[in-house]
Amino acid sequence: MSAIAEDLIDRRRLRRKLSFWRVAAIVIVAIAIAVGAYVLSADRAATSGDQIARVSIEGMILEDQKLLDLLDRLKDEDAVKAVVLRIDSPGGTTVGGESIYEAVRAIAEVKPVAAEIGTLAASAGYMIASGADHIVARRTSIVGSIGVIFQYVDASVLLDTVGVEINAIKSAPLKAEPSPFAPAPEAAKEMISRLVMDTYEWFVALVAERRDMSLAEARVLADGSIFSGQQGLKNRLVDALGGENEVRRWLEEDRGIEGGIRIIDREPKDDGFDLSIFAGARAAFYDVLGLDPRSASLASAVLRKAGHLDGLVSLWQPLDGSSPLR
Template identity: 50%
Template sequence: MISRADDLIDRRRLRRKLTFWRVAAIAVIALALVAISAWLYGDEFGGAAVDHIAKVRIDGTITEDDELIERLEKIRKSPRVKGVILAVDSPGGTTAGGEATFDEVRKLAGDKPVVAQVGTLAASAGYMIASAADHIVARKSSIVGSIGVLIQYPDVTGLMDKIGVKLEEVKSAPLKAEPSPFNPTTDEERAMVRKLIMDSYDWFVGIVADRRAMTKPQVLALADGSIFTGRQAVTNGLIDEVGGEDEAVAWLGTKGVDTKLKVVEWKDTGGHGGWLFSKALVRTASRLLGLPENSGDVLDRLGADRLFLDGLVSVWHP
C-alpha cells in the first residue's frame, strides 16, 4: 500500500513538472514567433526588413502628436518603404495639430509617393492632412470637406447670477484673457477673435488651393463648412477617385511602386520602456495566446480623444 501511495505521489509530481515545462515551452515559442515576425515584417514594431508599402492610420481627434511625427520621419528614412498609404478617418482637431502633420506628410512626399485613403470621414484638419498626399482616394459614401476654422467658448454668466457667484479680476488691458466664459463678449472681443479665425481660414483655403490645383475662388465656393460624399468630392475636385486600398495601391503602381509588395501598417509601438514591455509586443503575444488583442489599451482608449480642445480648432463637430 505504501509503495502504491508513493507511486501516486511521484506521478503527480511528474505531471506538475511536465505541465510547467509545457507552459514554459509555449511561452518561449510565443516570444520567438513575436521576435521573428518583428524582424521579418515589423508591422507593429516600426518597420520591416523587406521592401513594402507603409500604411499609417490618421484617426480620431487630431492634436499635436510627437509620436506620429517621429513615425512619419522613420518611414521617410527607411530604405525598405517604397510607397505610403495614409488611412485617414478623422473629424479633425486642433489647427496646429493638423498643420504639424500636414508639414510632415509633405516632407515625406518629397522622398516617397504618398496616397491618402479616406475611410468614413476626412473633415476639417482630417481633410487638411489628406490634402498633403499626392493622391486622395475615398469611398463613394465617405464624408469629405468641412474646410474651415472655429473657436467656441461657453457663456456661464447666467448660471453665475443664479448661484450668486461673481468674478473679480485685475488685468493689464481690456482684451487680456478675452473672450472669457465669465464675462459677456464685447464687440471688440468678437472682432479680435474674427481676425484670428479669418487669418487661419485664409491659410487653410490657400493650402487646399495649392494642393488641389484650384483657384482661390473655386475653393472659397466649397469652403463654407459644407461636407460632401466621396462622389460629390470627386466632382468638386477635393479628391481624385473613389475606392479603397486596392485603388490606393494601384495609384502607387503608376509611380513605380511594385503593387505586389506587402502593405505593412506602421503602428504606434507605445515604445516606452523598450520593446519587451511595448504595447505592440503585448498585442502580438495576446493574439498568439488567444487573448483579446486590445486588453492592454482600455485606459488609453478611454482618454484617446480630447473632450476639450484648446485654441483654434478645425473640426467638423467639436
C-alpha cells in the same frame, strides 16, 4: 515543545511564500523578456523587405509626437517604397493637422503618398489628406468641412443665477478674453475673428495649392460644407473613388511602384513595457470607462470622447460609432 513545533511550521510557511514569489518574479521577468523579444522581432520583420507602409489616422487629431516620429522614420526607410494614409477622422486641432500635414509633405518629397479615406476625412482630417499626392475615397465617404472654429463658453447668466461673482485684475482689457465668466466684449470678438480668419485663409490657400484650383474656387468649397466622396470627386477634392485596389493601381501605374509589394500596417512606437502588458491594461481600463482604448493617455482619451479642444479647431462633428449617418 509545542512552541518549537509552531515555530518550525511558521518557518516552513515563510519559505513556501518566499519560494512562490521568487518563482512568480522569474516568470514575470521571463514573460517580459519574451514579449520584448517578440516586439523587437515583429518590428524587424515589419521593416525588412520592400513594402508599402500603411498608417492609420483615426479619431480626434492632436499634435501626436509618436505619429510624427513614425512618419519621419518612414520617410527615411529605404524598404518603404510608398506610404498610404488610411484616414477616418472628423478633424481636431489646427496645430495637430498642420504638423501632420507637414510630415506628410516631407515624405512626398522622396516617395509617393496616397490617402485612403474611410468613413470621414473632414476639417483637419481633410487637411492631412490634401498633403498626399493622390486622394481615394468611397462614394459615400464624407470629405470637406474646410474651415476653422473657435468656441468659448459664456456662463455669466448661470453664475448670476447661483449668486457667484468672479472678479479679475488684468494688465490689459483683452487679457484672457473671451472669458467664460462674463459676456465677451466686442473687442475680444474682433480679436478672435481676426485669429480665426488668418488661419482660415491659410487653410484655403493650402487646399487651393494642393488641389490645383484657384483661391476663388477653393473659397466656394470652403464654407464649411461637407461632401460625399462622389461630390468630392466632381469638386476636385478627391482624385478617385475606391479603396485599396485603387490605391495600388495608382501606385503601380502612375508612380511606377513594383506590383505585388505587400502593404504593411505601421504603428507609432510606445515606450518600454507600454508596448505590451501596460498597454493592454490601459486599453481595457479606458474601454470600461467608455473611452477610446487606443488613446495614449487618459487626457487624450477624455478629449477624444468629449470632442473638447483648447485653441483653434478644425473639426466637423465628433462622433461615437463608425458611421456619421444616424
